[in-house]
Amino acid sequence: MKIALVQVASPDSETREERIDRVEAILRGINGAELIVLPELWSAGYFHFDDYETLAETLNGPTVSMCSRVAAELGVHLHFGSIIEAGGDGRLSNTSILLGPDGNVVHTYRKIHVFGYQSKEASLLTAGSSLPVVTLPFGAVAGITCYDLRFPGLWMELSTRGADIVIVPAAWPAARREHWRLLTTARALEHQIFVIACNAAGSQQGVELGGHSRVVDPGGNVIAEAGPDETVVMVDIDPQQVQAVRNEFPVIGDRLPAYNTLGL
Ligand SMILES: O=C(O)CCC(=O)C(=O)O
Numbered sequence: 001m002k003i004a005l006v007q008v009a010s011p012d013s014e015t016r017e018e019r020i021d022r023v024e025a026i027l028r029g030i031n032g033a034e035l036i037v038l039p040e041l042w043s044a045g046y047f048h049f050d051d052y053e054t055l056a057e058t059l060n061g062p063t064v065s066m067c068s069r070v071a072a073e074l075g076v077h078l079h080f081g082s083i084i085e086a087g088g089d090g091r092l093s094n095t096s097i098l099l100g101p102d103g104n105v106v107h108t109y110r111k112i113h114v115f116g117y118q119s120k121e122a123s124l125l126t127a128g129s130s131l132p133v134v135t136l137p138f139g140a141v142a143g144i145t146c147y148d149l150r151f152p153g154l155w156m157e158l159s160t161r162g163a164d165i166v167i168v169p170a171a172w173p174a175a176r177r178e179h180w181r182l183l184t185t186a187r188a189l190e191h192q193i194f195v196i197a198c199n200a201a202g203s204q205q206g207v208e209l210g211g212h213s214r215v216v217d218p219g220g221n222v223i224a225e226a227g228p229d230e231t232v233v234m235v236d237i238d239p240q241q242v243q244a245v246r247n248e249f250p251v252i253g254d255r256l257p258a259y260n261t262l263g264l
Contacts, residue, residue: 001138002236004033005213008081009202009230010045016055019043020066027070027078030232034138036074038067038081039169039200039213040146041094046171047205049120056086059105064097072103077136081169081198082111082145084125091126096143096169098134107134111145112154131157139164139194139239146170149183149197152190159191159252164242168197174228177210189220192246194237201230218245 008023020043030036040046043063044055057063063083071078078099085095094111110128115121131154133142142163148154149168158166166187172180180199188195195216200209211228215235224235246252256262 001035001239002033002234003035003037003196003215004030005196005198005215005224005226005233005235006030006036006038007199007201007211007213007226007229007231007233008039008042009209010042010200010204011202012045012048012204016043016045017062020062024066024070026232027067027074030074030234033076033234035077035079035196036071037079037167037169037196037198039198040082040096040171041084042081042171042200044084045204046121046200047119047207049124052084052092052120052124056084056092058086059095059097061086067097068099068103071099071101075101077101077106079143079167079169079198085110087126092124093126093128094121094145095128096145096167098141098143098167100136106136107132107141107143109143109145111148113147113151115147131161133158133161133163139242141165141167143167143169146172149180149187155187155191159193163191163193164239165194165196166191168195170197171200172210174208174210177212180210181212181214184214185216185220185222188216188218190251192218192249192252193242194218194239199226201226201228218242 067080098107214225
């Protein structure tokens with residue numbers, strides 16, 4: 001299964017509309033991918049906190065509409081990273097969607113751990129409250145977002161719910177790039193899953209983004225990794241590898257349920 005990670009830069013000099021057009025052209029130039037993944041808040045620009053209200057959009061807004069049209073025209077699964085979603089109740093959330101090859105939504109996730117360290121996200125956005133895992137032709141898929149990488153309990157829950165592939169769009173700063181590399185590898189290895197992690201590149205509002213989008217297999221091997229700049233990374237994975245790795249080295253099978261109740 002071929003996957004394309006589109007590591008987008010969101011320079012301050014570019015408007016959202018210009019960026020949507022530019023990224024549409026990039027997407028249309030991708031050949032042979034079955035799944036395309038974009039970073040967190042690439043169209044709005046994660047660090048444009050003062051513009052969150054005006055950049056917020058609905059699920060019929062410009063980012064989703066373009067991605068849905070392109071997914072259907074190319075016949076691919078497209079994880080569009082995330083948008084600032086304007087909910088009907090006036091609240092904003094950091095919302096990720098995986099579109100199917102007909103352009104319809106197959107998975108929606110609203111970021112649970114909104115980020116507050118050198119970030120206004122936690123004060124501006126409302127945290128999500130559901131953690132779906134969806135069964136697709138290539139496996140059981142979950143999507144989480146950026147800071148969620150840091151929370152092992154969330155990953156344990158995804159693993160318990162049967163996830164084989166976890167997609168992680170991010171706007172992870174270069175200052176903590178080694179945390180990004182370490183955590184994406186560790187989560188794949190400890191849960192024997194594919195981690196498909198697409199980060200943003202470039203800089204926004206004086207913050208340098210880390211790039212280094214990467215795909216880690218269920219054995220903890222990094223099978224693709226970008227450099228720091230805007231780029232498209234293509235990688236071929238075999239989703240059957242999840243079961244093969246678990247059969248060969250049954251760590252997941254040896255896990256005990258609820259360690260805190262075992263009286264250890
Ligand atoms: O956890 C980190 O270091 C980065 C998190 C982040 O940038 C985000 O959640 O958008």
